[in-house]
Amino acid sequence: MAKGSSSAGPVTRATMADIARRLDISKAAVSYALNGQPGVSSATREKVLDLAKDLGWYASSSARALAGAETGVIGLVLARPSDLPTIETFFIPFLTGVEQVLTERGSSLLLRVIGEHPEAETKTYERWWGERRVDGVILVDERYHDMRLPAVEGLGLPAVLCGGPIKGSALPCLWTDHGADARIVVDHLVALGHTRIAHVSGPAGFVFERARRRGVRRAGAALGVTVETIEAEYTGPQATEVTQRLLDQPEPPTAIVYASDVMALAGLAVAATRGVSIPAQLSVVSWDDSYLTTLVHPAVTALFRDTPAYGALAASVLLDLVDGRDRGRIQVPTSSLRVRGTTAPPAK
């Protein structure tokens, strides 16, 4: 079996008791030495530290946690159908940011990828917390009537919500001004001269999708333009279908704003198939920026936000909460529009 496979394989790992025995001192002294606490002479401390290093000693996370410390683990559940690609272009950069902060602060990430099944997610939190596996969790993909909020609050499980703010919930959250984002997009298109703008949104069950929809409607109204929103799943095929419907209208839009980069790419493919020239005959904007938008030709105009920084912020707010510092509701910096090759004045 794999354990102790190689000749030198140390099957049993060193414990503090081993160090204490070899140095003929007490476990307590070893503990103080290793934790940088007062109560041991610097000579002893050094001997302990040296030996610990020699033996390859690491504190058992279980023992530490059992003795009352935190577990040093935070949890994240990703609950979307696995075949939905949108999560990827957002999620990896987000995770990268999360991880960076966790690593800096000595924590790790427990990840769970499940299908879209709200109960399973709530259940996971309950188990993780019950089993003392995590110190807290990051909640992503805020939904309407989100059962996760009462669940984590009921459990007393520290959590930070990427979304909100929610009235009636005291959870710290990272909220985005979707109205401002919407204005940036609509302003850009209207400034170019577009008057028939379509908005292909993601599922309205997501709070931010409905906020975006409201945002574009208002931004359009303020400029005397109506923006039509159509809802679709975050998949390529769905975006394809919706785009075809839009372009089949008697008066098709001259600009389409897609909820995600993947959808925008699907839209471009439809245009390519139909010989609709971009951006001459149709302008396209993606609400999410990622490496995908610059991978195609022409590159897609997209609303950019610093996703790793967003993840890093979420992680640091959560770790602070675990440490007892509630940073409350924090506004995420407004996105900026990266104007690329898919937006231009409409054909007359």
Place this chain on the structure above:
Amino acid sequence: MAKGSSSAGPVTRATMADIARRLDISKAAVSYALNGQPGVSSATREKVLDLAKDLGWYASSSARALAGAETGVIGLVLARPSDLPTIETFFIPFLTGVEQVLTERGSSLLLRVIGEHPEAETKTYERWWGERRVDGVILVDERYHDMRLPAVEGLGLPAVLCGGPIKGSALPCLWTDHGADARIVVDHLVALGHTRIAHVSGPAGFVFERARRRGVRRAGAALGVTVETIEAEYTGPQATEVTQRLLDQPEPPTAIVYASDVMALAGLAVAATRGVSIPAQLSVVSWDDSYLTTLVHPAVTALFRDTPAYGALAASVLLDLVDGRDRGRIQVPTSSLRVRGTTAPPAK
């Protein structure tokens, strides 16, 4: 919900001792009852189970692990520069498969995303194992002179390698017949009539990239065609640059095989920019399939493998190893070519 006090956050979670006290029996009896072990009457067992449910009791993972059980956590380190997008289209489906098996078998995934820094990865394994955080790890992205193999073997840390097989290493591994994959791709292109084929590979530090390179060379030689391999990073810009160089040659290739879907898309963008028609003037194949290949027009011919199944297999082999069953070296099913819109006979 599950916890008794709904009004205030229940900071203290129920323990077996609580159950024992309330039922006026011993902790041991509670333990036997909860673990389905003999030694308690069914009446008592039922009372214990009921109360445990009422109290929302879960076994402390730390206490369990400390008492000798496994931790129920397996680790995965993702070590590539965070701005390399290739990881995403492979990684999320892979993780989905991993998670499914882990969930079925009651384990969780500890994830770490780090930059490409081999020492950091080895160090992470050392810590995770030292701290008893994980029962085993999945190794992805096999490299030449991979320091992780001696590291995990030296530690006695159960691991499964996605790659290999490695001579001199007893690690169970999931190996791929890259030669067969290469033949599939080259055969397809040669059958269409291509004789000038280019292969844009990823960094040769990855074992599988060099195996693929060797594979296409041999497959070409067997058919009397030379296949030229050019190495590039897995980024869009690098693929763009290499593609431009290839197309600038006096006798440019009529078909390009890209190491990844992202690179293939970048190649398509170059062609679009130059007005090179695909597939009439240039055929494109991607060695990796993902949702990206069908997101663009024309859809990209790609070598498909069931990535979730691959992840699931890796997880199950690792869990078996942790349970003491070494399944040795397992060959991954050969990929199949999904012929789509980017391959056609070359222009005469």
Place this chain on the structure above:
DNA sequence: AAAACCTACTTGTCCGGTTCAGGAGAATAG
């Protein structure tokens, strides 16, 4: 009727840390 054997428990120890309440010996104070 005594021995043997269940069943249904209890007691106590252990895992590997943390931490509290001392205590010995040296240094400082009065």
Place this chain on the structure above:
DNA sequence: CTATTCTCCTGAACCGGACAAGTAGGTTTT
């Protein structure tokens, strides 16, 4: 020269489970 206060260290309890060993009480065997 004792009293006090350090510094440096020890012993033991504790966290929450798992489990080995022991025990009361009843049932079966001989």
